[in-house]
Amino acid sequence: MWMMIAMDTWKVCPQLITVNKEGTHYIGYINTSQGRQFKVQIELGPHGQLKGARVKCEWALQALLEGYGHVLQQRLNQASNLTSFLEEFRSFIERRVEETSNTVPSSSKLCGDLMQELEHLGWHRLVSVDPSFQKIQLKCEDARGRTHIIKLQLHAQHPEKPPSCQVDLPKLFDFQWSVQGGLSQLFEQFQQCLTSYQDFWDQVGEIDKQTWVLEPEKPTFSARHRRIVLSTSVSLQLSVEPDHPRQLPDCRFLGSEQAIQPHQDSFNRNLHLWDESVSLLANLQILLEQQFPSPTTSRKEDFSMECGICYAYRLGTDIPDKTCDDVRCGQPFHTTCLYEWLRGLPSSRQSFNTVFGECPYCSKPITVKMPTTVG
Numbered sequence: 001m002w003m004m005i006a007m008d009t010w011k012v013c014p015q016l017i018t019v020n021k022e023g024t025h026y027i028g029y030i031n032t033s034q035g036r037q038f039k040v041q042i043e044l045g046p047h048g049q050l051k052g053a054r055v056k057c058e059w060a061l062q063a064l065l066e067g068y069g070h071v072l073q074q075r076l077n078q079a080s081n082l083t084s085f086l087e088e089f090r091s092f093i094e095r096r097v098e099e100t101s102n103t104v105p106s107s108s109k110l111c112g113d114l115m116q117e118l119e120h121l122g123w124h125r126l127v128s129v130d131p132s133f134q135k136i137q138l139k140c141e142d143a144r145g146r147t148h149i150i151k152l153q154l155h156a157q158h159p160e161k162p163p164s165c166q167v168d169l170p171k172l173f174d175f176q177w178s179v180q181g182g183l184s185q186l187f188e189q190f191q192q193c194l195t196s197y198q199d200f201w202d203q204v205g206e207i208d209k210q211t212w213v214l215e216p217e218k219p220t221f222s223a224r225h226r227r228i229v230l231s232t233s234v235s236l237q238l239s240v241e242p243d244h245p246r247q248l249p250d251c252r253f254l255g256s257e258q259a260i261q262p263h264q265d266s267f268n269r270n271l272h273l274w275d276e277s278v279s280l281l282a283n284l285q286i287l288l289e290q291q292f293p294s295p296t297t298s299r300k301e302d303f304s305m306e307c308g309i310c311y312a313y314r315l316g317t318d319i320p321d322k323t324c325d326d327v328r329c330g331q332p333f334h335t336t337c338l339y340e341w342l343r344g345l346p347s348s349r350q351s352f353n354t355v356f357g358e359c360p361y362c363s364k365p366i367t368v369k370m371p372t373t374v375g
């Protein structure tokens with residue numbers, strides 16, 4: 001009887017052979033019509049029965065059949081003989097091979113194609129690639145020697161579908177994708193984009209180098225905002241337009257009303273002097289009739305922008321945005337800190353959402369509105 005089974009299985013799986021004389025243990029290969037080959041071991045149950053039989057698969061086949069174990073076990077138990085099970089098993093594997101190759105290219109093909117694409121790009125541009133060949137980081141040096149990174153997450157259907165890109169640019173990176181162009185074409189578009197922002201980075205770079213920038217602490221390439229020190233009690237918040245960095249940017253003065261006023265006056269008085277042929281920093285200094293405090297002329301500690309109550313600059317996402325109105329004091333506070341401080345003093349008075357009290361530094365009258373975050 002076992003000879004019969006062996007003869008039949010030979011027709012379905014010519015590379016599957018019995019390895020014991022009882023004919024209950026098979027080792028060999030299942031070949032699919034797609035040209036794939038998987039190693040399997042089959043141990044029949046007691047008395048050479050299919051019931052209780054066990055099938056061991058190689059790793060790649062296990063991965064392919066993941067989640068279908070119970071289905072196969074059921075088919076194995078219900079099959080009339082080993083040959084019919086093997087026929088069913090093989091066509092099931094073929095179906096899985098088909099399905100998976102439609103959704104995800106086989107990793108070796110993807111890897112090979114990717115190697116070619118990277119070769120074409122130049123290996124010196126590659127920063128990293130993850131073991132699954134899905135996440136790639138490339139670098140590009142711009143005309144001024146600044147190094148930029150582009151992080152790519154390849155689509156499961158790469159190169160038919162575009163990868164998703166993570167870049168550090170002041171505006172959205174809107175790229176065109178084509179199968180023929182691939183990563184090289186994408187990289188070229190990234191380079192063009194970098195070229196278009198050179199003047200923006202030059203202009204904000206000069207500000208970063210020659211003034212005290214309070215915000216952001218470590219400007220990224222995408223940061224359009226800068227908060228710079230004008231004096232001990234006033235700072236200027238700028239929002240620079242990446243495509244036209246030498247245009248008059250959005251400007252907002254931060255400090256007490258009295259301290260801001262002279263800056264605001266010269267700003268309005270000199271607006272007509274704005275000249276896009278000189279740098280952004282030079283224009284701002286002309287506009288405000290002053291040289292801004294810079295690392296070459298002053299220390300950052302000279303401009304105490306920390307909150308006078310908690311001595312920190314950042315409180316969560318808040319920065320000190322309330323300043324004592326007395327020009328000789330001008331001490332900044334976090335609204336939350338000042339509100340809590342004044343509310344705790346018996347000398348303070350509250351009317352609706354405003355607290356009236358005394359500046360903790362100079363004892364001059366000071367008012368603060370209830371911060372929105374405090375209940």
Ligand SMILES: [Zn+2]
Nearest residue numbers: 307310334337
């Ligand atoms: Zn504070």
Ligand SMILES: [Zn+2]
Nearest residue numbers: 324329359362
């Ligand atoms: Zn004060």
